[in-house]
Amino acid sequence: MILMDIQMPEMNGYEAARAIRNSSHPLAKTIPIVAMTANAFVDDIQEALRAGMNAHVAKPVDMEKLEETLERVLSEMPEKS
Numbered sequence: 894m895i896l897m898d899i900q901m902p903e904m905n906g907y908e909a910a911r912a913i914r915n916s917s918h919p920l921a922k923t924i925p926i927v928a929m930t931a932n933a934f935v936d937d938i939q940e941a942l943r944a945g946m947n948a949h950v951a952k953p954v955d956m957e958k959l960e961e962t963l964e965r966v967l968s969e970m971p972e973k974s
Contacts, residue, residue, distance in 0.1 A: 899930035914945035
């Protein structure tokens, strides 16, 4: 699982998530990516999802909300055979 900061130098989290999803790495399409950012408007959440992230958690982080989000994202992962 990747906890992705959105405001990073060089490449923001949206660009990084798109790059991961478009890479040829075997886990690129399935590794869970969760946005962690102070940008918490509806548009910010939608942008994270459009970039290929699985979820969004607002900062400052509410640990209970983070735990619930991580459990949900992990439960949605396809089972390996």
